[in-house]
Amino acid sequence: MSVCSSIVNFGGRNNKIKSLLLVSGGAAGMFVALNIFQENEIFYEKFLMPALHKVDPEFSHNFAVTVSKYGFVLRSKYKDPDTLSTSLGTLKLNNPVGIAAGFDKQGEAVEALNKIGFGFVEVGSVTPVPQPGNDKPRVFRLLEDEAVINRYGFNSEGHDIVYNRLHNLRKTNYVGIIGVNLGKNKNSEDPLEDYVSGIRKFADVADYLVVNVSSPNTPGLRSLQSKHHLKELLSGVVAARDDLPANCWTPVFLKLSPDLTDEEKRDIADVLKDPKCAIDGLIISNTTVGRPENLQSNSVFEEGGLSGRPLRDLSTNLIAEMYSLTGGKIPIIGVGGIFTGQDAYDKICAGASAVQLYTSFIFYGPPRITRIKKELDELLRINNYQSVEEAVGTKALKLTEKRSWWPLW
Ligand SMILES: Cc1cc2nc3c(=O)[nH]c(=O)nc-3n(C[C@H](O)[C@H](O)[C@H](O)COP(=O)(O)O)c2cc1C
Incomplete structure (x- = not known):
């Protein structure tokens, strides 16, 4: 050759x-x-x-946000049935399943998250000025436990950048429900001003605003849930909101930690009775600093907030407790360890008018949203409820009956 x-x-x-x-x-x-x-x-x-899941968790989180940001997602083919429509105070939702704060921290993926089936999208936490958050690594998957530990520490591009993004989105006539979750800067000397400036900044683009005093990764933040601090904070925030022009009136929600003591829970309910502190909703709950004994993953001793399956019952019980303590008068968004329609249904029966998820979404992807909605619809029908609203709080008393000494409103 x-x-x-x-x-x-x-x-x-x-x-x-x-x-x-x-x-x-x-x-x-x-x-x-x-x-x-x-x-x-x-x-x-x-x-x-x-x-x-073979890739670094923060990298895959950023990858998922980028893919969504550039629109590489498909609209969910599932059509929300009427049973799933619900209201959250003055807000009307096509379905009660939202994405919790922390996934779209910078407000980049709102449209995509709506497209894949979430009934509402909570952006943030957003801090007044940009800050990098804690050192990496700061997110850990606990695969065996279907859980995550994170200590992001409010990595945020700050109010201005996030506001501009949402403002541009609204200019496209986007009408989906957007919540903006407000945090405070790590080195802020005036936390009240951090929240008040967030209320003023985002009121015209958000459908609801969240005062987040429950993330475990900002030193001193959770102490703002104590009676004295909370009273001062909420009265300042509510006054700032009420000073806004009428067309900018926006409901304000408070996000709670699942690690509150019984006394703190009663104190919070007490504060909420004060008309000056009359917020419009509670989000229950944030991540826990607790570590249940049965966790199996190696990362269990990492510092930070634990989310996912091990948080489920802790948050469901807190929903029932706060629903009872507030006499069912304050709408609740239930969040923590929702992986199935049954998990969502349990939170609704405990007192939640809507639910959110995060960890199950990053473990199982978009099809999980449809599965949860389908299963929830089925459970409502089997139990003879025409709508989510009919089921809200139906088991709250049962869940809290051991604590019948609590005063009801
Ligand atoms: C990686 C990660 C980042 C989070 N960041 C925030 C945040 O910035 N602000 C906030 O209020 N909650 C944050 N959360 C808490 C979630 O919003 C939610 O309350 C919690 O994860 C429980 O829900 P899940 O078990 O469905 O994940 C974060 C959670 C995770 C896993």
């Missing part, structure tokens, strides 16, 4: 390998696209999410 013909042969083999790679790459791409298009839960659960 001449040198020339062996080169030609070699080139031919190379071309064959290239074509083979192209065909198999294309086929794999088609397979992935088709499964994503069909919201194939098994594909997400067995292939896509485990692959993402």
Whole structure:
């Protein structure tokens, strides 16, 4: 064989390998696209999410936000049934399942999150001026426990940048429900001013605002839940909101920690009775600093807030307690360890008018939203409820009956 013909042969083999790679790459791409298009839960659960879980958690979080930001998501094919429509005070929701604060911290992915089926999107936490948050690594997956520990520490691009993004989104006539979760800067000397400036800044783009005093990763933040501090904070925030022009009136919610003592819970309910501190809703709950004994993952001793499956009952019980302590008069968003329709249903029966999730979304991806909504719809029908609203709080007393000495409003 001449040198020339062996080169030609070699080139031919190379071309064959290239074509083979192209065909198999294309086929794999088609397979992935088709499964994503069909919201194939098994594909997400067995292939896509485990692959993402091989990557650093903060990297895959940022990747998911970027993919959403540039619109590489498909609209959910599931049509929300009437049973799932609900209200949260003055807000009307097509479905009660929202994405919790912390996923879209900088307000970049609101439209995409709405498209994949969330009934509302909570952006943040946002701090007044930009800050980097804690050193990395600061997010840890606890795969065996279906949980996450995070100590992000409010990494935020700050009010101005996040506001501009949401303002631009509203200019496109986006009408989905947006909550803006407000945090304080780590080195702020005036926490009240941090929250008040957030209320004034975001009132015209947000459907609700959240005073977040429950993240465990900002030193001293959770002490703002104590009676004296909370009274001062909420009266300042409510006054600032009430001073806004009437067309900017926006409901204010308070997000609570699941680690409150019984006395703190009663104190908070007491503060909320004061008309000057009359906020419009509670979000229950943030992550816990507790570490249940049965956790199995290696990362269990990492510092930070624990979310996901191990938080589920702690937050459901707190919802029932606060619902009873406030006489069911303050709408509640229930959040913590929701992985199934039953988990969402339990929180609704405990007193939540709507729910949020985060950890199950990062473990199982978008198909989980549809699954939770379908299962919730089924549970409501089986239990003869025409709507979410009919089920709210129906088991709150049962869950809190051991504590019947609590005064009801
Ligand atoms: C990685 C991560 C970051 C979070 N960041 C915030 C935040 O910035 N502000 C906030 O109020 N809650 C934050 N949370 C708490 C969630 O909003 C939610 O309250 C908590 O995770 C419980 O819900 P889940 O068990 O469905 O995750 C964060 C949670 C996680 C896992």
